[in-house]
Amino acid sequence: MNKIKKYSYGICFLISIAINILLSIHLYVGGGEKNHDIISYKPSLTWSLKAAQEAEAVAAITCSGHGLAFLDGLVSDGRPVCECYSCYSGPDCSQLSPGCAANADGGDPIFLEPFWMEKAADSALVVPGWHRMSYKYADDTMMSTELESYIRKLHSIVGNAITEGRYMVFGIGSSQLLSAAVYALSSENSSSPSNVLASIPFYGMYKSQPMLFNSENFKYEGDTKSWQSNNSTSNMDVIEFVTSPNNPDGELKQSVLGGKTIYDHAYFWPHFTPILGPSDQDLMIFTLSKLTGHAGTRFGWAIVKDKDVYEKMINYINIADLGISKDTQLRALKLLKVAIEEDGKSLFQFAYNKMRDRWDRLTSVFAKSTRFSIQKIHPLHCKFFNETRLPSPAYAWVKCEREEDEDCSEVLEAGKIIGRSGSAFSANNRYTRLSLIKSQDDFELLLQRLTELVSLENGIMETM
Amino acid sequence: MNKIKKYSYGICFLISIAINILLSIHLYVGGGEKNHDIISYKPSLTWSLKAAQEAEAVAAITCSGHGLAFLDGLVSDGRPVCECYSCYSGPDCSQLSPGCAANADGGDPIFLEPFWMEKAADSALVVPGWHRMSYKYADDTMMSTELESYIRKLHSIVGNAITEGRYMVFGIGSSQLLSAAVYALSSENSSSPSNVLASIPFYGMYKSQPMLFNSENFKYEGDTKSWQSNNSTSNMDVIEFVTSPNNPDGELKQSVLGGKTIYDHAYFWPHFTPILGPSDQDLMIFTLSKLTGHAGTRFGWAIVKDKDVYEKMINYINIADLGISKDTQLRALKLLKVAIEEDGKSLFQFAYNKMRDRWDRLTSVFAKSTRFSIQKIHPLHCKFFNETRLPSPAYAWVKCEREEDEDCSEVLEAGKIIGRSGSAFSANNRYTRLSLIKSQDDFELLLQRLTELVSLENGIMETM
Known part of the structure; x- marks a missing residue:
């Protein structure tokens, strides 16, 4: 050699x-x-490798930043196709429809999608085929103890609700908890059903659920103000919905009637409102949807002071559905573990910055208009961020100021903007709700259409 | 060199x-x-690796074959602890409590857990953090089209239901679909509510749901037979629940009243009953729970002939809960993909063998008894297996034959067997339902306790 x-x-x-x-x-x-x-x-890796590779292959499909491919999406040529955001189309979502209307209806919290992409490794979940086949957990309940403890941890970090010594009930989004709460608080004497009320403008579900269920135990009775003026007796059996911050207008609200009250705190998170202090109500409802942005997961929880009310709510959910999906609970757990990272600073700072930016840009458009106005917002001290900040509500509550613009949604629609009419909130149609929590594409288009509309008003054309 | x-x-x-x-x-x-x-x-792998390793690490925790560790289990020393099956305890579930009662109550379908462990790679699921955050799918519905197509494929393979030209509705288990169906079929005129009925013995939910909801549109009216004898007019507004095969006794059943009927086909799968042919009813309800064993996932579906009924059911579910969890639907899709492998032969042969074995052993124990009897089963031709086979129902419907044994559950309980009393099915307490679909440990203990009880009857002691 x-x-x-x-x-x-x-x-x-x-x-x-x-x-x-x-x-x-x-x-x-x-x-x-x-x-x-x-x-x-x-x-x-052994058994999980194939699924992990499959998921990563789907996640790697590029949709031009204007859409996503999903594991359970429609399949073409053996792999899921891109699902494009509104106004985009084509196999890779690259084509923008020029005259497309900005859809600002609905409450899809897609503004947080980029956060979860950033946190891909921490928020990924692997579910083995044999995960939680039973109806119940080891402690014979239908609620995950681990998940409950993370929810309590989160509230204590954020400082938005007292949970010590309170019961917790899981539900299918906050939606199911609304009806479970009404059921639990309602009269057991069907000859005098409880009266379900809320203050205008209010979330449409408070009306549509009792109307649909048509129970002998409770009746939808409409607005608290008209109720007060028609009913002098103060000892009538009422169940009042209070949404705080309010949907649609973002206002922090209190009970008007002072009786049995359901506090819907879906939007009571630092990205929408300064946290003045922990809510200490008898019955408070929260949802994952407006916290982490996972509306599709359908997970919510109620914090309940009274044992009897708690037991009735649990009973309602168990009889209606035999409990909440264990897969949903597992996913919620994974997401909340990320939410509490860095004492919540990571999620809430991201979410707040996003909302703040949108509000700043929105405000400057409406500042140029006399035809359209939005709700006024005022700075408050946020204990979570330890700073005085402006609220950045999930929705703009737009008012058409001109006398002839009686149907504000119609006016906006003519300007290629789709909102939700005031009447959906039992309010005047002079108002329309515009969602600010959808995808960045949706928001950019909304802003563009609003700018066009406002410039029309100040420019050549006043005839529209 | x-x-x-x-x-x-x-x-x-x-x-x-x-x-x-x-x-x-x-x-x-x-x-x-x-x-x-x-x-x-x-x-x-990139983002999915950490979650995959975490899941495999949890799956690798050994619990002596008498329990499992779960991703969302209680954590001790940084990792989830073993959750033991009934009667087992200790950190690794190795300790059997000697005098422990056999719990044959409930409908947990854990008998299929070993199947999913065998199919670990195919049934594992990886969910990215940004999966399906929206309330809706790309087609603006709340139901996965892919999942729906797999369900249709499955029915066509099994031959147990006609799905062509029918609508489909997803629900939270079959539980929610029961009430959605009653709502959709019920009277809209609250002065004459629909009458909800079923034939004894029947599943307790048919009574507990209408009682709980206390709707003006429908009323629970009890047993079809007593109804028939008290109501001569045939044109009264009835909604009849027909469970086929029946829970608790496994019988194939038909409508008695011939009016609006909800067919609960939860148990209409080849492992429980020979498939004589496809069901062709107006409204049929199925559930993942008794098909793949994933009760905890809470997923069911209805197959509906009438468009108006379908739309009312969809409306009910959307208003009650804003649709079904996307995570649940993704999991169901993954599981059904495995279920249809090898044209369903893999899952159904496994499940049938398991049930057949349990029935053979159970039958030989009851053959020695005159004190206790179980329902008679008869061979039928199963089109799916293309063979004449005995049914192997999910439950034994036990009758205490001795005149003095009026409360059969009590008698069994004295013999350390926990069943569900006849009264839970609006039947006589001389009957008790025993579950045959729980874990192998549960079944072995049940068989042991039954053997002890029967040997007492034939042996020395006749005083119990």
């Missing part, structure tokens, strides 16, 4: 050893991602 | 190359599992 041969042997060997080491590292700590806290796990 | 040195260099080099190749294979097709169809995927 000559020297060169010896040399190349040696080099090949060293290279081979080096490759060995590199491959081993790749295998044992995972390739190409931050994984500071996973090294303690056993590295090689 | 001497010959030996040269030699060992060469061998080291070859070994090193071989290790390279092995490591590369490991990396590129995944270590140590069947992965025939994943080679086409890109191999290296």
